[in-house]
Amino acid sequence: MSNYQEVLFQAQSLTPEEQIRLIEDLSSLIRQQVTMTPKQKHSILELRGLGKEIWNGIDAQEYVNQERDSWNG
Numbered sequence: 001m002s003n004y005q006e007v008l009f010q011a012q013s014l015t016p017e018e019q020i021r022l023i024e025d026l027s028s029l030i031r032q033q034v035t036m037t038p039k040q041k042h043s044i045l046e047l048r049g050l051g052k053e054i055w056n057g058i059d060a061q062e063y064v065n066q067e068r069d070s071w072n073g
Contacts, residue, residue, distance in 0.1 A: 011022060
C-alpha cells in the first residue's frame with residue numbers, strides 16, 4: 001500500500017470535523033510551499049528563433065517591399 005493510500009485510509013477513520021481540520025492544515029502547508037518556492041525567471045532571449053520556420057523561402061527585402069506597397073493602397 002502506498003503512503004498516499006495509507007494516509008487516505010487513516011483520514012477516512014477521522015470524524016468529519018477532523019477531516020475538515022486535516023484539509024485546512026494540508027491547504028495551509030501547500031500554500032506556504034507554493035508561496036515560498038521562487039518562480040523561475042525567463043529571459044526574452046529564450047524566444048529567439050521561435051517561429052523562424054514560417055519565413056523559409058521568403059525573401060526579406062521582397063516582403064518589406066510588398067508591405068510598403070500595401071501602405072499606399
